[in-house]
Amino acid sequence: MSESIITLILFALVVPLAVLPWVHRQYRLFGKLRGWSAFVAAAGVLYACGLVAFTLFPLPVVTPDFCADRRLIDDWQLRPFASLDDIVRAGGPALQQVLLNVILFAPLGFLLRYRFHRGLPAATALALATSLCVEITQGTAVFGLYPCPYRLADVDDLMTNTLGGVLGWLLARLLAGVLPPAVSEPTDDTAPPGLPRRGLAFAGDLLTIGLTQFACQAALSLAGGRLRDLAGTRWFGVALGAAVLITCTLVVPLLRADRATPGQFVFHLAVLDADGNPAPRPAIVLRFAVWWLPVLLLTSTGHTGWVLVSATVIGLVARLRTDRRSVLGLASRTRTATRATYIAHTTANR
Known part of the structure; x- marks a missing residue:
């Protein structure tokens, strides 16, 4: 499997974990997702995944003679500018490897200047430190995970990688007047949230529930023995899913002052009563009974x-109302507002 494919796989695995905190920050600052900021953030995550993939992969198959005939010189190249001899001797392939090392770290320098506003000395030091971590990881056989190194730790890589970071920083400075800001200015977020935002909060709840359930089952599977067998049973999966759903959609809102579920927290929302105060606890229980309890029953029975059809119908009904209140809000006499509205109301009443 090539490093490019591995990068995409890592990206697909990392994004669900990284996207929720990033989305929360976007809505906390701007009240919506900023397209260019989203692109820059995704590019940074993709680059980090690529750096991990090119550092570790392809992983070797450890055989009995895996470390036979290996010497220190095969694992650590400590003579500066030895790559120049390789270029003279091998020509194109060696030159391509040197250029790849430069190109690999150029995005790091670019992001340090463009996204994080680091100066050239700091960016150079960070590029050098990152490259040093990569070379130590390779030279120590992934910190002893393998019996001996399977990739060469090369001092020339430190120089070419750092050079790439510097060139990337200079490119970002050159394009500073052309590219839009990587992070926009914070804005007010007290207007009533739209149906798409509320729908995405529901999707965030489902994602949080799914990731939590997966993490619990994975931990039990890694524990081995009876716990692994227990995690593989269908009834345990259903019971665990029910426990996670109840915790996220009933217990957490009852404990939070703004009555938000995890998905609503991510999208910076709060559940209030008609006067702008946090919804009373009986109303939260009613919201759970009207919506999340049927969701639990439907998902548990396959x-x-x-659930998606019902959510769509509820959204369409709310769309027909001028106040955009859903059946859930009408039944519990609550409304979904932005957390900025909740904070402003709480501050004014102190």
């Missing part, structure tokens, strides 16, 4: 599709 009818997840009906």
Whole structure:
């Protein structure tokens, strides 16, 4: 499997974990997602995944003679500018490797200047430190995970990688007047949240529930023995899913002052009563009974599709109302507002 494919796989695994904190910050600062900021953030995550992939992969198969005939000189190249001899001797392939090392770290320098506003000395030091971590990881066989190194730690890589970081920083400075700001200025977020934002909060709840359940089952599977067997049973999966859903959609809102579920917290929302105060606890229990309890029953019986259909119908009904209140809000006499509205109301009443 090539490093490019591994990069995409890592990206797909990392994004669900990284996207929720980033989305929360976007809505906390701006009240919506900024397209260019999203692109820059995704590019940074993709680059980090690529750096990990090119550092570690392809992983070797350890055989009995894996470390036979290996010497220190095969694992650590400590003579500066030895790559020049390789270029003279091998020509194109060696030159391509040197250029790849430069190109690999250029995005790091670019992001340090463009996204994080680091000066050239700091960017150079960070590029050098990152490259040093890469070379130590390779030269120590992933810190002893393998019996001996399978990649060469090369002092020339430190120089070419650092050079790439410097060139990337200079490129970002050159394009500073052309590119839009990587991070926009904070804005007010007291207007009523739209249906798309509320719908995405529901999707955030489902993602949080799914990731939490997966993490619990993975931990039990790694524990081995009876716990692994228990995690593999269907009834345990259903019970664990129910426990996680109840915790996220009932217990957490009851404990939080703004009555938000995890998904609503991510999208910077709060559940208030008609006067702008936090919804009373009985109303939160009613919201759970009206919406999340049917969701639990449908997902537990394998009818997840009906959850999405029901959410769509509820959204369409709310769209027909001028106040955009959903059946859930009408039944519990609550409304979904932005957390900025909740904070402003709380501050004014102190």
